Amino acid sequence: MARPLRFRHAPGRWTLDRVRRDVYADLDANLGATMSHPWYRQPDGYDARRFDMDNGDTALLAWTDDVAYWVGNTETPSALWRTDKIALDEAPPELTEWVERELLAELHEESPWLKPYPTLSWFFLPVFCSKDGRETTRAFFAEHAAGFPDASRDEALDFYESFLATGVFDPYRELMAGKLGTSTSLDLVRMSAAMGEFNAAKFLHDAGYAIEPEAEVTTGHSLDFRVEKDGRVTLVEVTRPLPPNRRAANTPVAAVRDTAQTKTDGQLERHAGGAVLFVDCSSFPDDDWRAVLGEKPELRHRPAVAFRVRPDGRVEGYTKGSVPLDLPF
Template sequence: MAGPLRFRHSTQRWSEDRVRRDLLSPLQNRFGATMNGPWFAPPEGWAARRLEMDNGDLALFVWNGQEAYWMGNTETPETLWRTDKYTFDEVTDPIAEWGERELLAQLEVEDPWLADYEHVAQFFLPVFLSKDGRESTRTFFRDHAGGFPDASREAGLRFYDDLLATGVLDDYRYTMASKLGTSQGFDLSRMQATMGEFNVAKLLADAGNDFEPEVELGSGHAIDFRVEDTLVEVTRPRPPSRRQVNTGIAAVKASGDAKTRDQLAAHPGAVLVVDATSFADDEWRRVLGERPDVGYQPLVVFRYRPDGSVEGYSHGSIPFPLPFS
């Protein structure tokens, strides 16, 4: 399975003739392909081409006299197989900015409704234009409001656009964006669970906490967040109608129980955070009214709505502030 878009870096010399021979020709034979000029001027001293396949795949190639960069959501030509891969943050700013302009413009042509939300489009660009995840990730925001129940596409996109506009996740772009997935298969529950980590990032940021996501530990586990010296593990139960348990209260308890038997058993003292954002209003009211525990503390249970409002409760001592009492 292909991952999120990255640049491949070639240290060989390239020319227009070599691009046609070693890149365009194998792609023409494989998919049918045309080579065109870029939509935006490349950095000074560089030449660039767009390679567009008949099946909708796209590749960008930019070169000067000493090196070259390739980025594409298509099959990589053999001559570039052994090249190293780099994220947007790992290449020079002029190359990264040119590549992003080309890809954002492509996204705007294909899905203008998505490109209108510039922070979502830019942050998730490595998966929105990825080889295997482009359809599934766009479908998630288009048809499922980014995981919000009973909400419009526009409301869900505004929520995440506002979160990403703050920049609190900029340093973790590839880590977090990749969690949404680069698989051709559409898995709503997994994508909703991924966005639970974005919701917790907002929960922490709204209360003024500094945090680090995806913390690798010596135990072999990866914990979702660290807030100063406190580990935070996130779970997002599916709505009751989609599982054997048939109430929100039971779903919260079952979801928490699964976590306490795995990661949290190895890391006592970590805070368990249950994101109930997938719950409809009536189920959430029951949960908030009863404030169920899960047999583990410290525990936080919360739900966001697309307007940015949040409600929740906690059990045990939470060693960092929350945006609700």
């Protein structure tokens, strides 16, 4: 599975002749390519070209006399194979801004339903425009409402747009966007589980907590979040059970118990306690969630929180044990 979209940083002397010889000729021979000027003016001090492949792939190259930056969702020309990869936000800011403007314009041309959601489009750009995941990640939002049952595409997009617009995850964009994956296969289980972390983060942010993803702990691994409020730090691990109609456990309560047990026997057991387990039931339809909320089953770990969010912002849930967090239930 390919990584999210990244730059290749290529020091050395670059000229238009070298670009034609080492980049365009390679792409055209292997894929069929057109080299043209970019859609938007490149940053001052750079020359740049756009490459459109016959199979729909796109790439951009910008260079000065002594360095080039390549980004694309296509095969890498052999002249750039041994170059270093860097995240989009690790390049010079003016270059990143130009590349993102180019790619966002293409994204919105290809998927106009994303245009009303500029923050979500920008945040997930590294996967929406990735080599292997550009179709599957877009389909996850467009056709599966990002894992929400009984919700429309636009309801789900409104929900995540409003959360991402807070900027909470801006410093962690590559990490968090990358959790969706960049596979050519649409994996609803993995993608929905990834959005469970966004649901928990929105829930905690709305409760007034500062959030840091992938908190390292003394056992040598990481938990999903380190959250802090009024000087009090809490570690949070998130899990998301499949709804009963998509798993062997044929009741909502069994689905919640089994998923919590798996997490408790694994990562939380190695951590030796101290973290709060969040069980995101946002993939459960109304009837299944009502059964869970009515019984409030044990979650195999304490402290723990079972919760469900809806795209309109409603949150319901219950706790087990002494949860050291200020929650609305």
